[in-house]
Amino acid sequence: MENEPPKIDLKRIIDSISGLPTLPVVITKVTKLMQNPKVSAAEIAQAISSDQALASKILKIVNSSFYGFPSRIKTITHAIVILGFNSIKATAMSASIFSSFSGEDKDSIFDMEGFWSHSIGVGAASKILAKRLKMKEVEEAFLAGLMHDLGKVILDQYMHKPFSRILDIVKTKKCLISEAEKIVLGGHTHADIGALLVQKWNLNPEFVAIIKDHNAPTSASDYFKITSVVHVADAFIRAMDIGNPGDDLIPKINPGAWNELNINPVSLPQIFKEISEEVKKTEIFFKMTAS
Amino acid sequence: MPEITIDKARPGMFVTKQVENDKGMVLLPAGSVLNEALIARLTKWGVQSVVYRSDGEDAQSAGTESKPKVLDAEVTKRLEERFSPIIDDPVMKTVFEALKSFLENEDQE
Amino acid sequence: MSNNKEFEQEIEFLKRTNKGLRYSLEEMSLFQHMAKGISAAKDESSIIGEFISIIKTYWDYKGFVCYDLDFKTLDFVPSYSGVIDSDFIYNNFDVNPSILTWILNEKQISTLPAKSSENSKLSLLLIPLATVTKLLGVLSVVIEADADDLLTMQTLEILNLAAGYVSTSMENSILYGDICNKNIHLEHMRAFTSDILESLNNGIITFNMEREITHINQNAVAMFGITEVNPVNQSYLDVLPPAIAELTHLLFEQTVKDGFVIDYQIDFELSGGIVLPYGVSTSLLRDESNKLLGMTLVARDMTASKELERLRSLDRLKDDFVSTVSHELRSPLATMKAYIDTLMNRVEADDIETRDMFLKTIETEANRLATLVENMLDIASIESGKISLELQYMHVNEIIESVAKLCQVQTVKHKIIIDIADNLPKINLDKDRMTQVMHNIVNNAIKYSPDGGDITIQVKEMKSAIYISVEDNGLGIKEDDLKQLFNKFFRVDSMKTSNIGGTGLGLAIVKKLVELHGGKINITSEYEKGSIFTVILPVQS
Numbered sequence: 001m002e003n004e005p006p007k008i009d010l011k012r013i014i015d016s017i018s019g020l021p022t023l024p025v026v027i028t029k030v031t032k033l034m035q036n037p038k039v040s041a042a043e044i045a046q047a048i049s050s051d052q053a054l055a056s057k058i059l060k061i062v063n064s065s066f067y068g069f070p071s072r073i074k075t076i077t078h079a080i081v082i083l084g085f086n087s088i089k090a091t092a093m094s095a096s097i098f099s100s101f102s103g104e105d106k107d108s109i110f111d112m113e114g115f116w117s118h119s120i121g122v123g124a125a126s127k128i129l130a131k132r133l134k135m136k137e138v139e140e141a142f143l144a145g146l147m148h149d150l151g152k153v154i155l156d157q158y159m160h161k162p163f164s165r166i167l168d169i170v171k172t173k174k175c176l177i178s179e180a181e182k183i184v185l186g187g188h189t190h191a192d193i194g195a196l197l198v199q200k201w202n203l204n205p206e207f208v209a210i211i212k213d214h215n216a217p218t219s220a221s222d223y224f225k226i227t228s229v230v231h232v233a234d235a236f237i238r239a240m241d242i243g244n245p246g247d248d249l250i251p252k253i254n255p256g257a258w259n260e261l262n263i264n265p266v267s268l269p270q271i272f273k274e275i276s277e278e279v280k281k282t283e284i285f286f287k288m289t290a291s
Numbered sequence: 292m293p294e295i296t297i298d299k300a301r302p303g304m305f306v307t308k309q310v311e312n313d314k315g316m317v318l319l320p321a322g323s324v325l326n327e328a329l330i331a332r333l334t335k336w337g338v339q340s341v342v343y344r345s346d347g348e349d350a351q352s353a354g355t356e357s358k359p360k361v362l363d364a365e366v367t368k369r370l371e372e373r374f375s376p377i378i379d380d381p382v383m384k385t386v387f388e389a390l391k392s393f394l395e396n397e398d399q400e
Numbered sequence: 401m402s403n404n405k406e407f408e409q410e411i412e413f414l415k416r417t418n419k420g421l422r423y424s425l426e427e428m429s430l431f432q433h434m435a436k437g438i439s440a441a442k443d444e445s446s447i448i449g450e451f452i453s454i455i456k457t458y459w460d461y462k463g464f465v466c467y468d469l470d471f472k473t474l475d476f477v478p479s480y481s482g483v484i485d486s487d488f489i490y491n492n493f494d495v496n497p498s499i500l501t502w503i504l505n506e507k508q509i510s511t512l513p514a515k516s517s518e519n520s521k522l523s524l525l526l527i528p529l530a531t532v533t534k535l536l537g538v539l540s541v542v543i544e545a546d547a548d549d550l551l552t553m554q555t556l557e558i559l560n561l562a563a564g565y566v567s568t569s570m571e572n573s574i575l576y577g578d579i580c581n582k583n584i585h586l587e588h589m590r591a592f593t594s595d596i597l598e599s600l601n602n603g604i605i606t607f608n609m610e611r612e613i614t615h616i617n618q619n620a621v622a623m624f625g626i627t628e629v630n631p632v633n634q635s636y637l638d639v640l641p642p643a644i645a646e647l648t649h650l651l652f653e654q655t656v657k658d659g660f661v662i663d664y665q666i667d668f669e670l671s672g673g674i675v676l677p678y679g680v681s682t683s684l685l686r687d688e689s690n691k692l693l694g695m696t697l698v699a700r701d702m703t704a705s706k707e708l709e710r711l712r713s714l715d716r717l718k719d720d721f722v723s724t725v726s727h728e729l730r731s732p733l734a735t736m737k738a739y740i741d742t743l744m745n746r747v748e749a750d751d752i753e754t755r756d757m758f759l760k761t762i763e764t765e766a767n768r769l770a771t772l773v774e775n776m777l778d779i780a781s782i783e784s785g786k787i788s789l790e791l792q793y794m795h796v797n798e799i800i801e802s803v804a805k806l807c808q809v810q811t812v813k814h815k816i817i818i819d820i821a822d823n824l825p826k827i828n829l830d831k832d833r834m835t836q837v838m839h840n841i842v843n844n845a846i847k848y849s850p851d852g853g854d855i856t857i858q859v860k861e862m863k864s865a866i867y868i869s870v871e872d873n874g875l876g877i878k879e880d881d882l883k884q885l886f887n888k889f890f891r892v893d894s895m896k897t898s899n900i901g902g903t904g905l906g907l908a909i910v911k912k913l914v915e916l917h918g919g920k921i922n923i924t925s926e927y928e929k930g931s932i933f934t935v936i937l938p939v940q941s
Contacts, residue, residue, distance in 0.1 A: 036416060037554035070498040081511040085553045239390055241369070250373055252380050268389030269396065270334055273298055276397070303474045327535060 008186035021100040045076035064284035090139035110156040114244025121242040124278040125233035151190030177246035228257035308342035459543035468537040603699040789830035813852030849874025877925040
């Protein structure tokens, strides 16, 4: 009976999934090292270098137009001193996430390429918006944007049956994927799943909050502003028809979130331009697929 | 005298005609040299284009005139279709207008 | 036993972190102390000096070069340097203008390692100097240290903060320098300063030729309700309220043309609905070579100005006049019209009684009108100085007696008593005009004693002048009204007087006429007791 909302304990389900991707050990180590404000660039570089694959991915990214540094960066240490600790940490995380998830899954019924395109787009747009608003957490915004829809990948790769039902509903009802998810998952959406995953990874509570609330930012949250950034970025990327988020709709932007960002409508076309250019820069990440 | 749309303006460009807003208020006198802050300000004030003379590299693009703004019919149709269920929301309407404007300018590149 | 080892490592790491965090607190306060030094520094070189001293705390300092961004060419030009020069930097490091541009655009502090391995102990710190609105340049500092090891997260944070302070201070110092020496001639400076001193209550704004605000005083901020926290260096369009922005635009054009504008009047609405009249004056700013630098705008709050008050009160009077006159004119005209209408259409031809009554009323009203018009013409000619007196050397007695008789005839309730001293000298009088004066005064006495009573006219000589006083026991005049009594169109406004007719012109005319004779008029009065009007006319020798 599809009309009866099934009672679902999402956390139990997530916990029970085996083979759920984890963050590479390196990332955990780097995060810990960076808790000490006196940690040096060399120490961080050493930790990263223990994972050669990751290290080379990071070097590719720092030398790409993503950072646009007009000179060749030869070592991780240099990357850290030139681009900053936070940048490298964010880059390392982005590269890891991509590697963990973007493998070819023959059972996938989901447009993975479109999905990543959308995710990268939201990451880029979040970065641009955060910069414009002179926020400190520009790298965090990028990461959060990149990760905001990870729940969908979990659904696709580990909850196949419910997910295909969800996609069917989207097709027939022509609704937002979240609406379909709520029907099948008893009120839960990919946002909840993503939040649970990221919590399992022991990431900053900021990320958990952003991913959980990105469809419906609430001013009660400590992270309202950055959540609003990702929320608006998501709407913008959908409007710009970049990638495939699972449905073909543009959701209404939450008025509270819009007010929080206080964007001058006159500068919107310019913002779209900057987002479009930034998205082009992030294409380097596609080369990061599991290799 | 080459005229360009404001989004193509770059720091270093030398403005040869005074820039006014639609009320005729002078935003920038003739002879000013554009920098980031000025371009941002002009954009904020809704200036569409400036008449400039460049001293060097941009000379190649001096020949291009601003083409009439006509979006590809397909693109317009799809945009309007996708926005139609939400166009009554004032925020989304603003976004729609801005996106259209951005796409129109992008088309010319 | 490897578990033990890991455990020990963990403990070590935690200890280090703990230590590190504790040091952080101490360093933060040290930094704060140093940062104050940066903010307090007034010129570029001392600002950089303060910043370098912070750097020296953390590293072995080798020298610096400050690159300023040239707006016109977008080149990086070395300005200040210490110990080393630009060549040293280019020789030892892989630095180029596009890297500097990147640093400035990203507003990110970076370190570049040395080019060759001989000097591998050297590192180049690149610090972007920029404020919210302006890109200033890049400060490059050479330190001896393997930066990889010594550059920690925290020091980066501190450097970023310090760099921010440096940028803001630099910008302030540039402004300060401009105002002090570089661009404004000392003369202008003195004039500017004295203007400031004099116009402590005025709002002052100076603009450069790009119409950016270069200086604004607190008064201007208050007068124009400016909310922008940092209005200096911003366009007038961004800072000033729309009405003032438009005015500035207008005045700028005119000032460039004429050199100045004086007291342009505007009404400015402050928040809360208060409207203030401002007088705005402008003048051009030039430097030594007479090159145009910009414009100074001074706004004067004119509500306090007496001149404006006078203008205002005259305006009010004029308004009053127009309304009073129209009322006074309309009233008899309306009455006349009504009666004439009725007479023509309703009254039977043979109803002589009604006809006579109507005609009489019409006549009265017509007279009223005539008087009013007379009065107005009088005032007009007196005001414009067109009146001249026809003087006769005569006794004032005649006038008094004839006025008394005339007035007595018109009233039953009142008794007019004359008390003229003997042997009064003759004086020069315009008979008609003085009759008009006395008639008016006595008439007033009668009008304002509605319950009747005595009206005493006393004439005597004192101190080579003739004193003519008219005393009544009527309504009297309140002290506040006394001051305004002789003002044109002033009419006492109270329940008791509301139905007493008049234009308010009479006393004004009286005063003028008396003064034309070289005399004065005084009033003493006690409210509800009565009044004494005294005309004093000089006796010529």
